[in-house]
Amino acid sequence: MSVVDLLTCAVDTKAGQSGFGFSYVIGGGAEASLVAGRRLTDALFLEHPVSHPEVAWARAQKLCNRTGKGPNYVGYAAADMALWDLHARTNNVSLGEAMGGARRAVPVYGSGGYRSGMSADAVAEQVTSHLNQGFQAIKLRLAGDARDETALKAAASIADGSHHIMADLNEKGTLTTARRTLDRVAAHGGIFVEEPLPAHDYSGYRQLSLSHSGQVATGEHLQGLSEALPFMTEGLCAVIQPDLAMIGGLTEALRVARIAEATGTEVMPHFLPGLFVHLAAAVPSLTWLEDFPLLEPLFTGWPEISPDGTMAPRDVAGHGLTLTEEACARYRLS
Known part of the structure; x- marks a missing residue:
């Protein structure tokens, strides 16, 4: 396995809380996933209050309706993981x-x-x-x-x-x-x-x-x-x-x-x-x-x-x- 592209995402709130997530493309070639992930996170996080990860995921799926899964899912995976981390840390519990x-x-x-x-x-x-x-x-x-x-x-x-x-x-x-x-x-x-x-x-x-x-x-x-x-x-x-x-x-x-x-x-x-x-x-x-x-x-x-x-x-x-x-x-x- 010669190349793995890593995508990272940090979600920070005005209240000072934060969450961290990542995704990856084994074999390289993550440029499309990076662009797709940014598009989805901008639409979700800049236009809506930060919500429960499953609520955000439902919105993300709708945004992918015309463009399909592909790079969208790979890119958004980093943001989804970051939201779960934020949700858990906000409630001072483990992710599980x-x-x-x-x-x-x-x-x-x-x-x-x-x-x-x-x-x-x-x-x-x-x-x-x-x-x-x-x-x-x-x-x-x-x-x-x-x-x-x-x-x-x-x-x-x-x-x-x-x-x-x-x-x-x-x-x-x-x-x-x-x-x-x-x-x-x-x-x-x-x-x-x-x-x-x-x-x-x-x-x-x-x-x-x-x-x-x-x-x-x-x-x-x-x-x-x-x-x-x-x-x-x-x-x-x-x-x-x-x-x-x-x-x-x-x-x-x-x-x-x-x-x-x-x-x-x-x-x-x-x-x-x-x-x-x-x-x-x-x-x-x-x-x-x-x-x-x-x-x-x-x-x-x-x-x-x-x-x-x-x-x-x-x-x-x-x-x-x-x-x-x-x-x-x-x-x-x-």
């Missing part, structure tokens, strides 16, 4: 408590450090590293071909039935390779395969659900509740994985999670465990967090992962995250 929940510890799985086509020794080394850190589960990256057997065997030999194995096909599969991969992963005790098909291949996922019900995870490339809804209501996945930026922010992630709870779908958000641990406070259906260190070095205030592989929110108002001094000095803020 502001969402109506109570702080709890959630298991975290290790996801970083894997790539498709790794040697057995490299896989074993990375799995061992994760288990030594206390993680109770790991997620492999697979290729969708015969090489996957090597990785799965190596991981299973280290996990030894006492730790969970997950796998990610990163949208590389066809129906044929997806079915084969799901079978391979299940044979080695794996609990799901993430993105066995392209994100919006609803027809393919419907066909997979008939033969491999309960083994599919997806969602990081879906935008908004409307795109995630069929996966949950039609049983096309067992696990939904909202991404902060793509889904449109914490409000939309919360809306997805509420539907997930009603449909018996597990929620495992796409990376950023130290932020989504707050969502877990309000969402019983959130069962795992993903440790894939990417943006973490840019911020201070991340909660630590306990020796038992779980994470709980810090005892602070809001989400507790701030940009490091080094990040502010090194990168252009505009």
Whole structure:
């Protein structure tokens, strides 16, 4: 992953209260999202009093009626997160408590450090590293071909039935390779395969659900509740994985999670465990967090992962995250 563009948003009130949020574009190219985010926040914050994040989100959706989701949702995600931080800090509670929940510890799985086509020794080394850190589960990256057997065997030999194995096909599969991969992963005790098909291949996922019900995870490339809804209501996945930026922010992630709870779908958000641990406070259906260190070095205030592989929110108002001094000095803020 060579480039990640970070979008930040600070909301300050005349009463001296403030909230901070961010969004991102993995792979770069965030210019359109920056423009869209500014347009939406100017229309919402300069023309209306600061309101509850869910009220602001409803207004933002209306403003996107003619231009669609795309950069609008990615850009507005930063402002939505900032509003939730402001709402929580104004009420002197944690972000999760502001969402109506109570702080709890959630298991975290290790996801970083894997790539498709790794040697057995490299896989074993990375799995061992994760288990030594206390993680109770790991997620492999697979290729969708015969090489996957090597990785799965190596991981299973280290996990030894006492730790969970997950796998990610990163949208590389066809129906044929997806079915084969799901079978391979299940044979080695794996609990799901993430993105066995392209994100919006609803027809393919419907066909997979008939033969491999309960083994599919997806969602990081879906935008908004409307795109995630069929996966949950039609049983096309067992696990939904909202991404902060793509889904449109914490409000939309919360809306997805509420539907997930009603449909018996597990929620495992796409990376950023130290932020989504707050969502877990309000969402019983959130069962795992993903440790894939990417943006973490840019911020201070991340909660630590306990020796038992779980994470709980810090005892602070809001989400507790701030940009490091080094990040502010090194990168252009505009």
